[in-house]
Amino acid sequence: MAISAMNPDILGECQFGQDVHTQNVMACQVVSNIVNSSLGPDGQDNMLVDDIGDVTLTNDGATILKMLEVEHPAAKVLVESAELQDREVGDGTKSLVIVAAELLRRGNDLVKNKIHPTSIISDYRVEKFGKDSLINCAKTSMSSKLINLDSDFFANLVVDAVQAVKTTNSKGEIKYPIKMWPVVYHVVPYTLDRRCR
Incomplete structure (x- = not known):
């Protein structure tokens, strides 16, 4: 058949x-x-x-x-x-x-x-934006329920932390592994210490 x-x-x-x-x-x-x-x-x-x-x-x-x-x-x-x-x-x-x-x-x-x-x-794509645009985006995000009064300080902090975990793979793709907490935990205190002086 x-x-x-x-x-x-x-x-x-x-x-x-x-x-x-x-x-x-x-x-x-x-x-x-x-x-x-x-x-x-x-x-x-x-x-x-x-x-x-x-x-x-x-x-x-x-x-x-x-x-x-x-x-x-x-x-x-x-x-x-x-x-x-x-x-x-x-x-x-x-x-x-x-x-x-x-x-x-x-x-x-x-x-x-x-x-x-x-x-x-x-x-x-985010990579096309400069740091000022990223800081403005972070400020806008934080102006809702979180920390409106200190948005300038925390926006810079967030952008620095995200830029610190930025990686590029073998294909040339840029990734931001935000859940890579050990790196973020080291960057944030360093940045806080630097800005509080």
Whole structure:
């Protein structure tokens, strides 16, 4: 008995191109718009109603994102990234979603202007930024719940510590193994000692 290769009968169509890019970006923008209303000191509470009618009032980004039933693959990746941010840091989920959606939107505009996605991605890499930009990013991150009053001091401290653990592998990829705590524990006290003099 000969076994013949059969093509599976899959209903549906394959989509690709600029239309798909735009749909992915729009899905991420929708998630961003949902959490955007609760951002900042004038942020509003969102009322969320689940399948059985329970109502939740919150302005916490992590809670809002957990209660969303996201089906679009690109938006789902964005929500999962925010959940990882919440697990690892405990803060910054709204900022992550809003900044990522904006980067995607602007990147999509560049793709429409015939700039290759690889070029756009390479320009988004952290290594391209100078130390001043990294310090400003660290200050922005720390201005929420953590240590707003001493953000200048701690932003410099964080950037110095992260730069101290920076490594380059054999492929030329730059990595920042933040969980390499022994190195960070040596850099932070040294930096604190140096700055307190």
